[in-house]
Amino acid sequence: MRGTRVATLVLVGCVLALALLPLFAEKYYIQLFTKMMIMAIFAMSLDLLVGYTGLVSLGHAAFFGLAGYILAFAAPQYEAANLWLSLPLAMAGSGLLALIIGALVLRTSGIYFIMVTLAFAQMVFFVFHDTKIAGGADGIYVYAKPVADIAGWQPFTLDNHTHFYFVVLVLLVLVYALLRVLLASLFGRVIVGIRVNEHRMRSLGYRTFGYKLACFVLSGVLAGMAGYFAAAQFGFVSPDLLGWHQSGGVLMMVILGGMGTLNGAVLGAFSMMLLELGFQGLPAVGGVDIGKHWQLLMGGFIVLVVLLLPHGLLGLGRLASRLLRKPVEAGDD
Amino acid sequence: MTEAVLRTERLCKHFGGLVAVSEVSLEFFIDRIHAVIGPNGAGKTTLTSLLSGDLASTSGHIYLDGEDIAGLRAERISQRGVGRSYQKTNIFLPFTAFENCRLAAQSRLPSSMRFIRSALGYREVNEEAMRALSEVGLAHRAQELAASLSHGEQRQLEIAMTLATRPRILLLDEPLAGMGSEDSARMVELLQKLKRAHAMLLVEHDMDAVFALADRLTVMVNGCVLESGAPEEIRASTAVQEAYLGTEETHT
Secondary structure (H helix, E strand, C coil): CHHHHHHHHHHHHHHHHHHHHHHHCCHHHHHHHHHHHHHHHHHHHHHHHHHHHCCCCCCCHHHHHHHHHHHHHHCCCCCCCEHHHHHHHHHHHHHHHHHHHHHHHCCCCCHHHHHHHHHHHHHHHHHHHHCCCCCHHHCEECCCCCECCECCECCCECCCHHHHHHHHHHHHHHHHHHHHHHHHEHHHHHHHHHHHHHHHHHHCCCCHHHHHHHHHHHHHHHHHHHHHHHHHHHCEECHHHHCHHHHHHHHHHHHHHCCCCHHHHHHHHHHHHHHHHHHHCCCEECCEECHHHHHHHHHHHHHHHHHHCCCCCHHHHHHHHHHHHHHHHHHHC | CCCCCEEEEEEEEEECCEEEEEEECCEECECEEEEEECCCCCCHHHHHHHHHCCCCCCEEEEEECCEECCCCCHHHHHHCCEEEECCCCCCCCCCEHHHHHHHHHHCCCCCCCCCCCEHHHCHHHHHHHHHHHHHCCCHHHCCCEHHHCCHHHHHHHHHHHHHHCCCCEEEEECCCCCCCHHHHHHHHHHHHHHHCCCEEEEECCCHHHHHHHCCEEEEEECCEEEEEECHHHHHHCHHHHHHHHHHHHHHC
16 A cells, blocks of 8 residues: 555656646757657557557557658648647547558467567558658658647647647646556456456457457557657658657667556656667767767666566666565564 | 257367367256266367367367357357366466456456446446355455465366356366365365256366266267266276276276
């Protein structure tokens, strides 16, 4: 009981800190944290599949990237798209793609599932890479940020980086809360049951395919939300947005933070991006530019985390709380 | 006698060239325990898997309430009131005993595509789960993780999960496997109680339990039915003595 209360306090503290950040941070950091929060939404959407349902997808960027492209298509050149139309459209588009891909790939499992998700995502990648529909390999600009226009009234403007930050923060909290509720629902119990023992779920009478597909689609829709804002913030979409690097990156965030927990996914997204910056900023030592080879350091760090912390970085918190609690229990005896 | 709720007709299962189950015709009635015995590799578990839909039969028929269900998937057969427990304990180890049964009971709701209301808010599901746990004598262990239960308790949980789906037909694959004598006695008592409202297939190696429980006994050898009849007839059968019982009794 005490553990969960501490966790809740930490969580509320983090949200408060994020809410206060724009008061004193420079524009660069506000934009950086916006990007981290977008990636946190993306990581949570993938964790729903990988950590909760036990479906390791290596093609999740397809849904992320497609939503970015839908925003690019929805914006007439040099004009802004309407947020209230283009965001649902982008999420629905990603959801539809997830429905089509999911209906096919969910017939496989294990290593085959990983392979076919990767294969389908690469097909989507090459559709945008090798055809001229959106600038091909060069990508396409989203010149203007979407406007939140409701009959001439704009509650906020995404051109303002602080507004953009708060919109993404609100969405991050909303998605987190939504998934919390979802995971405690009948549906949530079923998907976790599928991860633990799908065979037994079926023999108990569950048609697991339908639940897995619903989960896959929901996960795609949320990845689409993240991809939409990533494209809107960056102002540019290219095939890289839906390539396998992107899929692998977000999977690493989930593993780094701790699979099967929403907190872990968020923590993974934040820490991976901060580490990337930290390693890149390292000074040259004896003529060797360490910062330039940051990926080596990052790889080593991830190996260490996987070896030493089976529950990801979130496992550090558990370890700390156990160490802190020990003496108290000993005193009680 | 009333009509059989479950009946197989010349049921066969081939794995490539291997004939695991051959031309098996059996009947199951409410309030009757039909025990299937036989040496290892006789096809008892394969037969159970054919009935539960875990495996698809090669040929033959399975009639449930007169309707042929051969070829239906496990989840459909479960929804029609056939509950199976597994020889190798098949439970959700990271969940509590209660959650194992709650999930089983939840499967009887029309749909679990419910995304908002907390799963713990469905009172009838919770009650059903507790009822199943009480029935097998595990109510006091409800909040323990399944992984931390003893082997005997896990076997009981396995049965409780099956009961929580409210089946009419129970397919029990070695429910006593690896149990101590005390747990076994309690399980035999439980099965006797369950018999009244269920038709039951009992695959079991414990001959004392089998002869204490069975109303009808089928002996399988190499996928075929060697003999089928009342327990006294089977005990008297010389063919069975030679093939199975004789050697088994020297073990125990």
